[in-house]
Amino acid sequence: MDVQHWIGLLGAADDRTWTNAQNELVAAGKDAVQPLLRVLHEDSTPRAEQACVTVLQQLGLFAARGLVETLASLRSSGVVSEDADRVARRACRALGVPEVGQALYYAQRLTSERIPERRNTADVMSVCGELEFAPLLVPALADTDESVTESAVQSFGRFGPAAIPLLQRVRRSPAPERRGALAALAQVDWRAIEPADVMAIHRLIMRKLQAETPRPYPIPDGFEWYAVPTEDQAAVLDAFELSDPVPATMAMGSSVSGCGLRYVSPAFDGWTLVFGPPVPACRLDDHRRMHELDHAHGDDELMALARLTMSLNEPEPYCVELSRRFGEAHWYKEIGEGSYDSGGWCIAVDGKNIRYISQDAHELTDLSESDRLHHAEEGLRGESVSDWLAANGFPADMWDDIFGEILGDHMFQRLEAPFDDAVADRWDEFARRTGIPARRSACTVAERASVGPHMLGPATRVIGHGVLAHTICGRERHHGGAIVI
Structure with a gap:
């Protein structure tokens, strides 16, 4: 019927x-x-x-x-x-x-x-x-x-x-x-x-890992990572006080946020990367307080949250301590020109702060124990594009005008290439004409001093596979959040 x-x-x-x-x-x-x-x-x-x-x-x-x-x-x-x-x-x-x-x-x-x-x-x-x-x-x-x-x-x-x-x-x-x-x-x-x-999901991750090959990962504004010169992933997990590791692709690692999980990479050319700042057990009470303040609305509470977050994410003490164990440790946080965030890089060797540069949209602040440039910084531009142009006999707004043309063509759909590609092509041409050096930034320093996710490619030597692991904060709190596999 x-x-x-x-x-x-x-x-x-x-x-x-x-x-x-x-x-x-x-x-x-x-x-x-x-x-x-x-x-x-x-x-x-x-x-x-x-x-x-x-x-x-x-x-x-x-x-x-x-x-x-x-x-x-x-x-x-x-x-x-x-x-x-x-x-x-x-x-x-x-x-x-x-x-x-x-x-x-x-x-x-x-x-x-x-x-x-x-x-x-x-x-x-x-x-x-x-x-x-x-x-x-x-x-x-x-x-x-x-x-x-x-x-x-x-x-x-x-x-x-x-x-x-x-x-x-x-x-x-x-x-x-x-x-x-x-x-x-x-x-x-x-x-x-x-x-x-x-x-x-586990079977899918393992299939993805088997097919995963090194390739450059774009670095979003504000992304930070640590790099230590070792192929011993277990030692890195221990140093960062991480537990319960599970296999993970780099795409998974790039999409994790918060303080509950950390991605630890395979060894890339002898360096192991960790995405995000450490969460040591000695700072657990501070993390608990930070979570309490996450939903704050009052000015005093918001200021307290900002100060606490800065304190928890301060990279120098972590770099120094990691360098005592691994001989060397680097921290990088990339920010774009004009970004409202702050970033920089820190390089520690044998328990000493060799270079620590804090960077915002306008200037570099040297917090190093030594005032000597690291070899990875030599020949790179520290000032803004307009300041460099003005100091070298070019109109200060020369690049701004070129960028404005590209943006106008993009808005009126006159570009044949994607916007980012068009900007990159015009910048390359602009750099050849003016001789402007590459910007001194976390990514450019990492390219010369160690390894970063943006540098990977077919020639990169890889040992092992990446993992996601719990921080002490993650062990205490449940973890939620959909991530890309």
Whole structure:
């Protein structure tokens, strides 16, 4: 018998027939969704209405998108009537969300044709703490636009552990949203990922590692890493007080944030890299305080957070201590020209600070024990482009004018090459014409003194594979956050 036959029996007076009809429609799965959604709009008996809502509830994720679209259509029509109100209440019961106008508001915005409206609504729902409306957000986990899906994943992450049961139901289903649900579970808490998925992820990582070859990784503004001259990864894990290492690709390491995890690279040409600052046990109380201040709003608390963060991330004492163990240790933090962040580099040898340069958008500050340039810094430019040009007989705004031309061509879609490539090509030509040296920065110093992620390539000698490992902070706190494999 077909679906429509069982739809006709949802109002049956005989309990056995009534129950059989519901069971058959649940077994029909997604094929029953649209006929059931039509029943929502009909002036049916209370018994048929109850059965329809019950079946839609059991179909769950098969019906979620259709139910959200039903609510959205009621809101969009602008018709406020007894019939529309009845349909809305039925749909809300089937979805398991409060039977109030806010559900219609969210549903309309989450199904809007405008991508920014869908994306912003996904963000706002969790910011406002609207956990009871989370089922409305499920279809966004498979939105046609990746930015909307990413917003939904982040939003579920902010909902926290309370969202885990819903996400696990989505993940266990054959619904198209199951892939997004896995990312959302990772965003909430890695421990919420079920064993079968953990094993599948592990197999994927191992396949990626087998195929991973050294290649340059772009260094984002504000990225920092430590480099020590050793191929002994276990010794590096011990020196950084890291535990529970698991195999990881460099893409995974590059996408980790916070203080709970650190990426330790394989040995590249005899150097091992660690992404991010150490988290020593002696500073655990300070990290706890930092997490308490993360949600601060008052000026005094924000200032305290800024001072504490700077203290925790101060690289010199770590470099000096690491150099006592490994003979040498480097720290690098790359910032672009015009960046509002601060960065620099630190090189320690045998327990002594050889070079420590703090860099911001305008100047280099030498905090070294010695005022002599390191050999890796020689011939590099310390001043801004405009200052160098003015000091060497060129118009100070010469490069600014060239960059403005490129930006204008980009805005009016006159560039044949990607914007970054066009800038790089014009800079190379500009450097040949003017003789301007390369900028003295973390990346250029690393190229000459040790190793950085941006330097890797086919000629790089690799021993071992990278790992992600817990800091003491990560061992104390659960870790969440979707990362790129």
